[in-house]
Amino acid sequence: MSSSTLTTSTPKPSGRTRLERLLRPKSIAVFGGSQAAAVVKQCLKMGFAGDIWPVHPTKDEVEGIRTYRSVAELPGAPDAAFVGVNRFLTIEVISQLSARGAGGAICFASGFLEAGNDDADGERLQVELVAAAGGMPVIGPNCYGLINYADGALLWPDQHGGRRLATGGRGVAIITQSSNIACNLTMQKRGLPVAFLMTAGNQAQTGLSEMALGLIEDERVSCLGLHIEGFDTVDGFERLAARARELNKPIVAMKVGRSEQARKATISHTASLAGSDAASDAFLRRLGIARVDTIPSLLETLKLLHAIGPLPGFALSSMSCSGGEASVMADSAEERRLRFPALTPEHYARVKSTLGAFVAVANPLDYHTFIWNDEPAMTATFTAMASGGFDLNMLVLDFPRNDRCSDADWWPTVRAFEAALKANGARGAVVASMSENLTEEHAADLFSRGIVPLQGISEAMDAAEAAAAIGEAWARPIAASIGGGTCTPLSGRPKGDVSRATFDEAAAKFLLRDAGLAVPAGRRAASVTEAISAAEALGYPVALKALGVAHKSELGAVRLNLKTAEDVGTAAAALLPLGSGLYVEKMVSGGVAELIVGVTSDPLFGPVMTIGTGGVLVELIKDSATLHLPASRSEVAAALQGLKMYPLLDGYRGGARADVGAAVDAIMAIAGFVSNYVEAIEELDINPLIVCGEGQGAWIADALLVVNGPSAGLSFGEGREEASRPQR
Numbered sequence: 001m002s003s004s005t006l007t008t009s010t011p012k013p014s015g016r017t018r019l020e021r022l023l024r025p026k027s028i029a030v031f032g033g034s035q036a037a038a039v040v041k042q043c044l045k046m047g048f049a050g051d052i053w054p055v056h057p058t059k060d061e062v063e064g065i066r067t068y069r070s071v072a073e074l075p076g077a078p079d080a081a082f083v084g085v086n087r088f089l090t091i092e093v094i095s096q097l098s099a100r101g102a103g104g105a106i107c108f109a110s111g112f113l114e115a116g117n118d119d120a121d122g123e124r125l126q127v128e129l130v131a132a133a134g135g136m137p138v139i140g141p142n143c144y145g146l147i148n149y150a151d152g153a154l155l156w157p158d159q160h161g162g163r164r165l166a167t168g169g170r171g172v173a174i175i176t177q178s179s180n181i182a183c184n185l186t187m188q189k190r191g192l193p194v195a196f197l198m199t200a201g202n203q204a205q206t207g208l209s210e211m212a213l214g215l216i217e218d219e220r221v222s223c224l225g226l227h228i229e230g231f232d233t234v235d236g237f238e239r240l241a242a243r244a245r246e247l248n249k250p251i252v253a254m255k256v257g258r259s260e261q262a263r264k265a266t267i268s269h270t271a272s273l274a275g276s277d278a279a280s281d282a283f284l285r286r287l288g289i290a291r292v293d294t295i296p297s298l299l300e301t302l303k304l305l306h307a308i309g310p311l312p313g314f315a316l317s318s319m320s321c322s323g324g325e326a327s328v329m330a331d332s333a334e335e336r337r338l339r340f341p342a343l344t345p346e347h348y349a350r351v352k353s354t355l356g357a358f359v360a361v362a363n364p365l366d367y368h369t370f371i372w373n374d375e376p377a378m379t380a381t382f383t384a385m386a387s388g389g390f391d392l393n394m395l396v397l398d399f400p401r402n403d404r405c406s407d408a409d410w411w412p413t414v415r416a417f418e419a420a421l422k423a424n425g426a427r428g429a430v431v432a433s434m435s436e437n438l439t440e441e442h443a444a445d446l447f448s449r450g451i452v453p454l455q456g457i458s459e460a461m462d463a464a465e466a467a468a469a470i471g472e473a474w475a476r477p478i479a480a481s482i483g484g485g486t487c488t489p490l491s492g493r494p495k496g497d498v499s500r501a502t503f504d505e506a507a508a509k510f511l512l513r514d515a516g517l518a519v520p521a522g523r524r525a526a527s528v529t530e531a532i533s534a535a536e537a538l539g540y541p542v543a544l545k546a547l548g549v550a551h552k553s554e555l556g557a558v559r560l561n562l563k564t565a566e567d568v569g570t571a572a573a574a575l576l577p578l579g580s581g582l583y584v585e586k587m588v589s590g591g592v593a594e595l596i597v598g599v600t601s602d603p604l605f606g607p608v609m610t611i612g613t614g615g616v617l618v619e620l621i622k623d624s625a626t627l628h629l630p631a632s633r634s635e636v637a638a639a640l641q642g643l644k645m646y647p648l649l650d651g652y653r654g655g656a657r658a659d660v661g662a663a664v665d666a667i668m669a670i671a672g673f674v675s676n677y678v679e680a681i682e683e684l685d686i687n688p689l690i691v692c693g694e695g696q697g698a699w700i701a702d703a704l705l706v707v708n709g710p711s712a713g714l715s716f717g718e719g720r721e722e723a724s725r726p727q728r
Contacts (some may be wrong), residue, residue, distance in 0.1 A: 021103025032084025143201025171195030191443025207232025287474030
C-alpha cells in the first residue's frame, strides 16, 4: 500500500446506498473473543476516530476500551458491527442488532451453506440468518470483513499489510470472495494505493454487486477490482457496470472457473452458482468489465486504471536501452489485441534526428546506451517517440537493488520520460521486467510524476489490454439488459407430460421455417418409396439424412448431392436402418463457408449464443465467439469478424466472397426465434449454417432443438408432413 499520513477525513460518498453506514462507520460494535479483540486493536492502530463498543459477557475492557454486556446496553445503534461468535449465537446477535437499528454487520463465523451436504444444519442456519437480519445489511457469513483505509475503520480480525490512505488521496477498492486472498492482497509491495478491501463470503443476503455499488460511490475510490468465484445476480452486475461508467470508475475482474477443477472448487467453497466460463467472459465483456487471469495482473491493471483510467485504444510504444528488451516487448504483444504500430515517415524522422547513425529506429525502440545518463539527449529522444499519438507509452526500466547498488543514474531517465510525457500530453508507464526491480518507494515516486509503475512485462501487457478493452466498451452504447424478459407461449401442447423434449431435424426445421427463417425445403419419409416421391417433388439435387441420429457425419447418416431417383433409392435403403426415419431436403448450392450457431439456456445468464466455425471439426478447431441475448446486429457482425475463419467469408486469397449480410440476418433471426420462446428453449444447435456467395443467402442445413418445462409442448397442425411430435 502507498505510504501516507494519518487522516480523519470525513467520508464523502457521491451517492447513498443502504451500505453507507456499514462501509463508512462512525461507530463500531464488536462481538466475540480473540477475533473481536483483534478488530479493536486494528481500529486503534489505524487511528479510527469514531466510537468502538466491544460487547463481551465477562470482560470489563478490551484493548483498554470499556465493554458492554449486550446489544441493549450499547450507547446507541452502531453503524457497523463485527460478529465473531459461533454460528448459532451469530443469528441471535444479528437479530438483536437489526432490532436496535444497526447499520450493518460482518458475520465472521463459518458453518453455513458453504459446508454443503456434510452439515445438515448449514443451509437451515443461513436461511435463519437472513431472516434475523431483516432489512439490516449483512456481509457473509464465512468472511473476514472489511478494511476501510480511508477512515481507518477496520472490521478485520487479523493483521494486514496496508497503510492509511493519505489525506485527500484516492485509492482502489477491491472485493474478493476469498478471505485468504484478501489477506495476501494487503501484503502487496507494488505501491498500489488501496482505499477499501472487502470480502464477500457466502453472500447470503448482500451480494458482491451491491457491495461494489456501495464502494464506488465514495469519491476517494478511483477504480474497482473484483475477484469473482460466482456472480450474485445478473441485474446487480448490470447496475454496477452502468453506475461505474457514469462515475468514470473502471472495473477489472479476476473471474475464476476456466478449468473444470476450478468450477468444482467454486461450488464447494462459496456455495454460489458459477455460470459457464464462456458465458461469464461474454457477460463481463458486454458490461465493459475487463477480465484478467492472475492476481499480479489484477493488481497491475488496478495501478494503470487508478493512475490514468481506461485507454482509448490498443496502440503502444516501447523504449528501452536494450535490443533484448525491445524484442521481449514485441513478442509479449503477440496473440493479443495490443500492437506496436510502425512509425510514420515523419515520426521516424523526428526520432532519428535525436539518435546516432548506429541506432535503428523502430517501435519498440532500442535507443542504445549511447545516450544513457545524458538527460537532455534522452529527453529529446523520448519526446520525439512519445509524439506519435500512442495510447500508452512504455519505458522499460529495471531499477538496481538498493541494498547493494545505487539507482542514482536511473533518475535522469525517469525525469526525461516525465518531461517527454508532459510535453506531448501523453500517457506513460515505466515497466520493470521483474517485479522485484521496482520497489514500493520507486512506485510512489513514479505515481507522483503521473507515470504508472508496472511490474512484469506480461502483467504490464495484461494491464494495457484490459484498460484498452474498457475504453473500447465505454465508447459503445450501453448494451441492453439480459435480465428478465417475457416468453411467447408455443402453440399447442402434446398429450401427456413432457418436461424435456428433443425435436429431430425435420421437426426443428419446420418450426424455424414457420418462423420465417431461411431453411431449405424438405420432407419427412418413412420408406424408400416416400423418399423418392419427396425428392421428385422438391427437385434435384437433394440431400438425404437419417433422423434421430446425433453426429450424422460420423455414422455415415448423410448423403449429399443426390441427382436421380436411383441415387435416392440406394441411399434411402442404406440410411433407413440407422434412425427413426428419413429427411429429404433440397440441396444448398454455392456454399462458401459453414458456421455453427448454437444457443443454450444458462442457469444464471439465460440464453447464450455461440457463433463459430461450423462443420464436423467444431470441437477440434474451437473457433467461436459467445454473445448474450438480446444481441445487436453490430455485436453479431463483430463476433463474426473476430473469428479466425472470417477471412474465408471475406474472399480469402481471391476466393468468392460470402453473403456476410445474409449470415448476420440469419443469426439475428435465430436469436429472435429463441428470444420469443426463451422460457421453453433449452438448446438450439444449428450446424452448419451454410453461407453462400454474395447475394445467395445463408441457409440452415441442420438443426437440433431441445425444449424444457411446461412450455415444451408443440403442435404442428393437421396435414403437416414435414414435422412430427418431439421425442421423449
